Amino acid sequence: MTDYEFVGEKLRQKIKGLFEIIPKQKHVFIDEVRCNGCENCYIFCPGGCFTMEDGIAKATHIEDFCQECGTCAKICPTNAITYKEPEGGTGIIRRFS
Amino acid sequence: MQTYDIVIVGAGPAGSAAAKIAAEQGMKVVFFERGNSPGEKNASGSAIEMHAAREIIPDFPHEDTPLQRAVEGGSFWLQSEEGLLCLNAFIQAWSTEKNDVKAYTVYRNEFDKWWAEKAVEAGAKLITKTLISDIIKENGKVIGVQTEKGEKFFGNVLIGxxxxxxxxxIRSGFRGPWKPNEVALCVKYDYPLPKTTIDQFWGGFSENSCKLDLYFGQSMAPAGYLWIFPNKESISIATGTGLQEMLNGGENLNYYIHQFLQHTILGRILKNVKPRYYISHEIPYLLTYPxxxxxxxxxxVLIVGDAAGSVCNFDGEGWDSAVIGGKKAAEIAIDAISDGDTSKQSFQPYQKWYNSYVLSNLDWGWRIGHWLFNEAGYEQLANPLLKTFATIFDHPHIDHIVPSLNKNLSQLLPLLGTLMLLGKLHLKPYADLLGSLV
Incomplete structure (x- = not known):
């Protein structure tokens, strides 16, 4: 039973301000035709980067919340997600890591 | 066009180790980091082992090495329906020998920067803020790499x-992206705490020392564990689990951290403390049988560290094999370059090292991990002991305690059998396979 308290927008509220990101171009893409609405990316993304809209996953918060783990692409059952690493010198900055 | 003896993609523990060893031997080396500085994108438990560090830097640690606390022990917490059992282990608690530290906790963003500087001091060229977007091939063989800006770097040997x-x-054709049963996702929170509080709950016997906490249980990680690593003035609380197990009815990892704080003493220690940093990271975690x-x-081309999946699939530890693997890869690359033969065949000593060092770890890790996570081994261990304690509290009379001890502790016997069997089976299934490779 998924606890949606720790998913998407609610997760973003919890982790907001707890990391730094250097602005970057979007680097995670969803093929909306392939997306079957399973919610895997939405539920498990540790950055809460995804939003479900009309049964389709949207990568709405990649630029400001992506942790660059690459999990989304691996857990997508229809291979609808493309994960790329962001351009050098941009993206997440770790401290106390 | 820039040409080097050895081109290394990555300035983490393995890349920097390889760069240092190769540069020291007079090789022309370049290594790339996609962050603004090495360590900026890195994360782990985080602890580093002395035996591996000294393979690269014999007089490790130096005065300016950014270390947090010396690890003197650990507590293993096993969850079952009966409760939470804790086994404490303090290594060499009564030892008179000083300075025999086996591991230190570190902040990887600080430590990896320092670690890469040692390679630069040895003469390797570090290029930061640069993502390698592709490899360059000629006649089917790798001859260099290309940055996202289109700059090309050529080398006799490429180390991934x-x-x-x-x-x-992936691009050199070693493997596809890891599958969900081959990786684990981890999340970690850093909580600042006064030094005295950390000493009180996690302190060891000497100044700036600590014990680590490892929690095993379905409520904390479906396949993996939750851990607390103390630093000088903060603790990190993290949990990690195999992606496949997470998909099989698991929750977002933040749920487990939240539950943990609700149900353990940590919730009280951290009652008015806000976390100051959040980190998540994915590691190879080969939960299928190797x-x-x-x-x-x-x-x-050679691959090392996480790229080569050299992470123990029980404890998730990969720093030591990344560092030693980086050294081995560099040494074997140097030999190959001086012999003028950088073919796959000339790199076989590296494959042999990998098969003996990393694969035996994977084999053990799989056996123990499979038993612990799939067969709920921690419950088998914890239940009889917890039941015995419950009896002692319920009926503090020897007439009750002795039969209860007999009954509960006898349940541990099959467990010993299982463990002995695990030991006996070690390496046997693919001894032939290894033999055929050698």
Whole structure:
């Protein structure tokens, strides 16, 4: 039973301000035709980067919340997600890591 | 066009180790980091082991090495329906020998920067803020790499030290992206705490020392564990689990951290403390049985560390094999370059090292991990002991305690059998396979 308290927008509220990101171009893409609405990316993304809209996953918060783990692409059952690493010198900055 | 003896993608523990060893031997070396400085994108438990560090820097640690606390022990917490059992282990608690530290906790963002500086001091060229977007091939063989801006770097040998999502490993044809049963996702929170509080709950016997906490249980990680690593003035609380197990009815990892704080003493210690940093990271975690050794060298190219999946699939520890693997890869690359033969065949000593060092770890890790997570081994261990304690509290009379001890502790006997069997089976299933490779 998924606890949606720790998913998407609610997760973003919890982790907001707890990391730094250097602005970057979007680097995670969803093929909306392939997306079957399973919610895997939405539920498990540790950055809460995804939003479900009309049964389709949207990568709405990649630029400001992506942790660059690459999990989304691996857990997508229809291979609808493309994960790329962001351009050098941009993206997440770790401290106390 | 820039040409080097050795081109290394990644300035993490493995890449920097390889760069230092190769540069010291007079090789022309370049290594790449996609962050603004090495360590900026890195994360782990985080602890580093002395035996591995000294393979690269014999007089490790130096005065300016950014270390946090010396690890003197650990507590293993096993969850079952009966409660939570804790086994404490303090290594050499009564030892008179000083300075025999086996591991230190570190902040990887600080430590990896320092670690890469040692390679730069040895003469390796570090290029930061640069993502390697592809490899360059000629006649089917790897001859260099290309940056996202289109700059090309050529080398006799390419070492892929570019982590879990390694482009070098995938583009050179070693493997596809890891599958959900081959990786684990981890999340970690850093909580600042006064030094005295950390000493009180996690302190060891000497100044700036600590014990680590490892929690096993379905409520904290479906396949993996939750851990607390103390630093000088903060603790990190993290949990990690195999992606496949997470998909099989698991929750977002933040749920487990939240539950943990609700149900353990940590919730009270951290009652008015806000976390100051959040980190998440993915590591290789090969939870399928390692039926055949992963290929780690091809013509002109070797892969090391997380790129090569060299992470123990029980404890998730990969720093030591990344560092030692980086050294081995560099040494074997140097030999190959001086012999003028950088073919896959010339790199076989590296494959042999990988098969003996990493694969035996994977084999053990799989056996223990499978037993612990799939057969709920921690419950088998915890239940009889917890039941015995419950009896002692319920009926503090020897007439009750002795039969209860007999009944409960006898349940531990099959467990010993299982463990002995695990030991006996070690390496046997693919001894032939290894033999055929050698």
């Amino acid at each position: 030290a570019d982590g879990t999502n390694s482009k070098v490993a 039926t055949k050794p992963l290929e780690v060298c091809r013509d002109n």
